[in-house]
Amino acid sequence: MLKTAPFPEALRKIASDYGTPTYVYFEQTVLDRINSLKTHLAGLPLQLLYAMKANHAVPIMERMKKEGLGIDAVSPAELLLALKLGFPTEKILFSANNMTDHEMHFAIQQGVILNVGELSRLEKLGKAYPGTSVCVRLNPQIGAGHHKHVITAGTESKFGIPVEQIEEIHAISKKYDLHIQGLHQHIGSGILDTDTLWKAISVMLNASISFERLEFINMGGGLGIPYKANETGIPMDEFESKIVTPLKRFIADHPSDGLHIWFEPGRYFTAECGVLLATVNTLKETEHITFAGVDSGMNHLIRPAMYGAFHEVVNLTNPDGELKPYDVVGNICESADFFARGRLIQELREGDVVAVLDAGAYGMSMANMYNLRSLPAEIFVPADSQIPHAFRSRKTAEQLVDAELLNV
Numbered sequence: 001m002l003k004t005a006p007f008p009e010a011l012r013k014i015a016s017d018y019g020t021p022t023y024v025y026f027e028q029t030v031l032d033r034i035n036s037l038k039t040h041l042a043g044l045p046l047q048l049l050y051a052m053k054a055n056h057a058v059p060i061m062e063r064m065k066k067e068g069l070g071i072d073a074v075s076p077a078e079l080l081l082a083l084k085l086g087f088p089t090e091k092i093l094f095s096a097n098n099m100t101d102h103e104m105h106f107a108i109q110q111g112v113i114l115n116v117g118e119l120s121r122l123e124k125l126g127k128a129y130p131g132t133s134v135c136v137r138l139n140p141q142i143g144a145g146h147h148k149h150v151i152t153a154g155t156e157s158k159f160g161i162p163v164e165q166i167e168e169i170h171a172i173s174k175k176y177d178l179h180i181q182g183l184h185q186h187i188g189s190g191i192l193d194t195d196t197l198w199k200a201i202s203v204m205l206n207a208s209i210s211f212e213r214l215e216f217i218n219m220g221g222g223l224g225i226p227y228k229a230n231e232t233g234i235p236m237d238e239f240e241s242k243i244v245t246p247l248k249r250f251i252a253d254h255p256s257d258g259l260h261i262w263f264e265p266g267r268y269f270t271a272e273c274g275v276l277l278a279t280v281n282t283l284k285e286t287e288h289i290t291f292a293g294v295d296s297g298m299n300h301l302i303r304p305a306m307y308g309a310f311h312e313v314v315n316l317t318n319p320d321g322e323l324k325p326y327d328v329v330g331n332i333c334e335s336a337d338f339f340a341r342g343r344l345i346q347e348l349r350e351g352d353v354v355a356v357l358d359a360g361a362y363g364m365s366m367a368n369m370y371n372l373r374s375l376p377a378e379i380f381v382p383a384d385s386q387i388p389h390a391f392r393s394r395k396t397a398e399q400l401v402d403a404e405l406l407n408v
């Protein structure tokens with residue numbers, strides 16, 4: 001069974017009006033996911049952040065702000081974008097990896113919350129800004145994720161201060177009179193296993209007891225979504241019973257003024273809102289394989305090449321065609337450049353438009369201009385009017401070349 005494309009009529013019209021390759025984002029789906037998570041977490045003293053690395057499209061970010069979400073930003077430009085869009089500084093967490101002095105000073109000047117994942121940075125922060133407030137990213141030594149490259153905790157991981165080094169955190173904060181206002185973890189992405197998630201969360205809860213005046217514990221993101229028709233994503237009933245209920249119990253047992261629980265998903269909010277549209281322009285039969293070559297590629301959606309990730313590919317313009325096996329490949333000069341291998345898809349003809357589903361997270365935000373090809377166009381479909389609008393256009397070869405020559 002194939003997953004079905006959301007709003008296929010609208011997608012066909014967008015492909016015809018704006019051409020391909022094009023990303024399309026449906027705002028209603030983002031709203032549904034935000035509301036669903038708020039419902040599952042109801043009753044907790046909660047603050048949701050959005051990990052904007054998943055998709056920093058401005059109309060999506062604006063929706064996040066309207067819904068009261070904060071932002072997890074990991075680079076100066078992400079931080080600046082969040083600030084310019086008006087997210088309140090007390091809801092912005094700056095979690096740069098290998099933070100530089102310059103980035104630290106910049107974030108402090110902006111008044112956002114720094115999330116520090118190395119003892120050496122904590123020491124530098126203390127020296128430069130004694131008495132300041134800060135969040136500390138811990139490595140609970142439990143990681144999880146859909147692929148080893150997205151596991152962000154555990155003994156092999158570069159992220160966070162190992163939980164065994166809590167005494168060092170206390171020593172540095174005492175030395176510089178730092179106020180540890182929050183603890184943070186993010187153990188990985190595309191997690192479907194609530195037991196592992198809970199194990200990591202309980203490490204955080206135990207660790208939190210030795211910190212006074214904590215304002216929040218941020219449990220990170222990582223919630224998986226169903227990429228395949230027979231998948232369900234992270235089981236939300238288990239999420240409630242194994243995670244939310246014990247969290248409520250912890251809060252009740254450890255009453256502390258104003259302690260909030262934060263989560264900061266990216267994928268959960270945006271993956272399912274996005275579709276990448278591409279046109280089949282080349283069919284090639286070999287002895288064993290029918291290749292369907294499209295006008296997009298791994299430069300636009302790198303997840304299949306990088307993680308072997310599955311994205312459903314459906315034929316929008318021949319939806320009732322007989323299912324046949326295809327390798328759907330891109331136009332980039334790499335053999336890793338594929339969207340699907342040996343995949344049953346409604347018969348593809350040259351000129352057909354395909355929809356690559358669930359591409360709203362880590363699609364465009366990881367896209368690049370390899371082979372000097374343009375980024376795709378981006379279209380936003382608002383929840384209220386449903387009238388699509390383009391907020392990024394594709395560049396012509398001339399525009400790309402002019403931009404290169406400007407740099408000389």
Ligand SMILES: Cc1ncc(COP(=O)(O)O)c(C=O)c1O
Binds near residue numbers: 220221264266361
């Ligand atoms: C610190 C941090 N928080 C949140 C996220 C969001 O993860 P996800 O999209 O799986 O929810 C990431 C993703 O890498 C991250 O690095």
